[in-house]
Amino acid sequence: MLAAELSVDHPSSSLGQFAEIFFEPEEIMTSAQAKHLFAEQAGVAIKETTPNFGIGARPHWLSVTVNNPHEIMVERFLSVENAWLDDLQVFVFYQDKLESQFSMGDSYPFATRPYFSRFFDMPIQFKPGQTTLLVRVATPDPMMLPIYLNDAAAQAQRQEFDQYSYGLLYGFLAALMLYNLMLFLGLRSLPHLFYTLYLAACILCNMAYTGHAFWWFWPDMVVWQKWSNPTLMMSYCVTGLLFALTFLKTRKMLPRLHWMVSGFCVLMVVGFVGAFYADWIQVALVLAFIFILLFACLMIVLGVLAIKAGNPSGRFFLLASIVSMLTAAVSSLSVWGWIPYSFWTFRAVEAGTMVEAVLLALALADHFRRVEKHKTRAEGLARTDPLTGIYNRRAFYDQVRSLWLAGMTEGKPMSLLLIDLDNFKQVNDNYGHQVGDEVLAKTAKVVEASLRNEDVLARWGGEEFIVFMPNTSLSDALRVAERIRFQISALAAQFDTTQKMQLSASLGVVDNRSAADSLESLIKAADQCLYHAKNGGRNCVISASLSAV
Numbered sequence: 001m002l003a004a005e006l007s008v009d010h011p012s013s014s015l016g017q018f019a020e021i022f023f024e025p026e027e028i029m030t031s032a033q034a035k036h037l038f039a040e041q042a043g044v045a046i047k048e049t050t051p052n053f054g055i056g057a058r059p060h061w062l063s064v065t066v067n068n069p070h071e072i073m074v075e076r077f078l079s080v081e082n083a084w085l086d087d088l089q090v091f092v093f094y095q096d097k098l099e100s101q102f103s104m105g106d107s108y109p110f111a112t113r114p115y116f117s118r119f120f121d122m123p124i125q126f127k128p129g130q131t132t133l134l135v136r137v138a139t140p141d142p143m144m145l146p147i148y149l150n151d152a153a154a155q156a157q158r159q160e161f162d163q164y165s166y167g168l169l170y171g172f173l174a175a176l177m178l179y180n181l182m183l184f185l186g187l188r189s190l191p192h193l194f195y196t197l198y199l200a201a202c203i204l205c206n207m208a209y210t211g212h213a214f215w216w217f218w219p220d221m222v223v224w225q226k227w228s229n230p231t232l233m234m235s236y237c238v239t240g241l242l243f244a245l246t247f248l249k250t251r252k253m254l255p256r257l258h259w260m261v262s263g264f265c266v267l268m269v270v271g272f273v274g275a276f277y278a279d280w281i282q283v284a285l286v287l288a289f290i291f292i293l294l295f296a297c298l299m300i301v302l303g304v305l306a307i308k309a310g311n312p313s314g315r316f317f318l319l320a321s322i323v324s325m326l327t328a329a330v331s332s333l334s335v336w337g338w339i340p341y342s343f344w345t346f347r348a349v350e351a352g353t354m355v356e357a358v359l360l361a362l363a364l365a366d367h368f369r370r371v372e373k374h375k376t377r378a379e380g381l382a383r384t385d386p387l388t389g390i391y392n393r394r395a396f397y398d399q400v401r402s403l404w405l406a407g408m409t410e411g412k413p414m415s416l417l418l419i420d421l422d423n424f425k426q427v428n429d430n431y432g433h434q435v436g437d438e439v440l441a442k443t444a445k446v447v448e449a450s451l452r453n454e455d456v457l458a459r460w461g462g463e464e465f466i467v468f469m470p471n472t473s474l475s476d477a478l479r480v481a482e483r484i485r486f487q488i489s490a491l492a493a494q495f496d497t498t499q500k501m502q503l504s505a506s507l508g509v510v511d512n513r514s515a516a517d518s519l520e521s522l523i524k525a526a527d528q529c530l531y532h533a534k535n536g537g538r539n540c541v542i543s544a545s546l547s548a549v
């Protein structure tokens with residue numbers, strides 16, 4: 001015997017370091033032939049906690065000798081914690097006699113398993129003394145063999161942790177997925193749809209390779225079970241890239257890369273569909289693994305180039321992709337046997353998926369916030385006069401219409417002022433257009449300073465301003481108008497010009513009682529007053545019911 005024997009008294013023992021191993025020659029062997037070969041020392045001790053023979057390995061046989069030092073029979077669970085093996089046979093020999101045997105794997109319906117679990121678990125009775133376990137594994141998938149012998153308590157503990165941790169993972173991803181679906185339905189934005197699909201593919205892909213999906217969703221569909229892993233891996237990559245392309249707006253910002261990535265996706269999918277129809281599962285698996293590897297690299301390249309092209313949301317995206325790639329690399333390398341397999345290295349990708357999902361959700365939120373900010377700014381700009389910073393004509397109507405209607409309904413007094421700078425053409429001609437602009441901006445400031453918060457001031461045209469004053473009688477409005485006229489005249493002193501500046505304004509003032517039954521007619525009446533003020537010699541206030549003040 002090359003390997004040490006294992007005692008039943010070590011719960012959660014990993015079988016790898018107690019196993020001898022050989023790979024099966026061309027023809028399928030019986031358990032008796034295999035046992036004979038092991039007896040002739042054809043096996044080698046592997047001394048690794050988790051034996052790993054990579055993708056497409058030939059069927060392997062393992063032999064482990066288990067010692068029960070007690071005088072009574074004890075029960076232990078043999079647990080092969082790899083959910084994707086196609087064919088697993090376990091033979092239990094006691095004193096050279098075959099006591100029991102188990103056949104299971106992805107190529108058998110789930111119901112044939114001796115114990116309902118996502119892994120390959122089986123209860124084994126160990127009689128006093130030595131028992132030999134022979135295990136035969138055949139699968140085109142990565143042949144990684146974390147095999148444990150657990151007592152009932154350790155088995156229950158492992159299962160409990162397994163269930164809680166996957167409950168947390170699926171619950172978290174499903175909640176995020178539904179939330180993004182709602183956002184898509186509400187906002188109709190494609191990145192939210194593809195992110196939802198990406199999360200769905202991510203959950204399903206994880207459920208497939210962890211064996212949950214076979215157990216819960218398709219326990220009798222052995223052919224689909226065989227194809228589910230590579231198919232869902234492909235779906236994961238395709239939806240992830242669709243999300244990246246739409247989210248990073250590559251079609252507009254990085255068109256060449258956009259078409260290259262899209263073409264690559266199509267090529268991979270066509271290749272995969274071909275392999276599916278030809279029933280080349282190994283080709284499909286290799287394609288899926290290559291796609292996953294390139295997918296991780298592409299996501300990082302897309303993130304970097306998007307940031308370079310000036311897309312600020314690319315930062316969260318890049319961070320998410322780096323986390324995802326690093327953790328996926330740890331898990332993949334442990335599955336392929338390039339770094340030691342352990343619970344943590346295998347499940348690193350799941351922790352990475354959760355972090356990635358949060359970062360991508362943040363990326364979407366950041367993108368949404370930027371779009372909203374841009375929209376609000378654009379809306380603000382569309383409503384603001386750029387020179388003076390006050391409302392423009394359109395915004396004036398938007399603001400005042402509802403105030404006017406409310407005032408009319410409640411029978412409140414409302415007044416309106418039209419202010420026009422006098423001989424403004426001369427200001428431009430004498431001091432230049434730039435000084436003219438400054439005069440306009442300062443006029444807006446002094447008028448604004450003379451008003452209450454509820455009054456609405458806007459630039460009505462070139463050198464003309466309008467003020468709507470809710471809850472204001474004509475006499476109050478006249479007082480304000482007069483103050484404004486005075487302050488505009490005083491503005492001239494603020495300009496240090498060689499030739500003393502002459503500045504004044506004419507104002508037309510009306511109220512709803514004396515002048516109008518609609519906002520338009522109120523403005524028209526104020527305009528007429530202004531016309532009279534200009535004709536009357538300028539630098540004065542004319543109201544609808546009063547003569548010049």
Ligand SMILES: Nc1nc2c(ncn2[C@@H]2O[C@H](COP(=O)(O)OP(=O)(O)OP(=O)(O)O)[C@@H](O)[C@H]2O)c(=O)[nH]1
Pocket residue numbers: 387420421422423424425426428432433434435436437440461462463534538
């Ligand atoms: N600097 C500057 N000038 C402007 C702006 N908008 C309009 N103007 C000028 O304002 C002047 C208005 O001229 P007019 O309509 O003849 O009026 P006015 O010279 O003020 O004469 P009255 O209104 O009759 O007192 C024109 O010369 C326009 O070029 C602007 O945004 N900046």
